[in-house]
Amino acid sequence: xxxxxxxxxxxxxxxxxxxxxxxxxxxxxxxxxxxxxxxxxxxxxxxxxxxxxxxxxxxxxxxxxxxxxxxxxxxxxxxxxxxxxxxxx
Ligand SMILES: [Zn+2]
Numbered sequence: 018x019x020x021x022x023x024x025x026x027x028x029x030x031x032x033x034x035x036x037x038x039x040x041x042x043x044x045x046x047x048x049x050x051x052x053x054x055x056x057x058x059x060x061x062x063x064x065x066x067x068x069x070x071x072x073x074x075x076x077x078x079x080x081x082x083x084x085x086x087x088x089x090x091x092x093x094x095x096x097x098x099x100x101x102x103x104x105x106x
Pocket of ligand 1: 026027028029030031051052053054055056
């Protein structure tokens with residue numbers, strides 16, 4: 018059986034599952050690193066810092082899916098985000 022690797026957006030950590038979840042390159046092809054909300058037509062949709070991105074994502078992910086509280090979400094993101102391509106130093 019083929020094990021499918023979970024792909025996460027390398028900017029906001031959203032799981033990229035469906036074709037339409039993926040961002041687009043300047044030539045219209047799919048970008049396999051970033052989601053459609055972060056990356057469109059070959060560039061990031063907004064210039065932001067990792068801290069701002071975490072602030073934005075916490076309320077979206079802390080109502081039980083996948084995190085149970087804002088504190089839990091923030092802690093998980095502070096561990097995960099520095100490993101993502103966009104924020105890696
Ligand atoms: Zn994203």
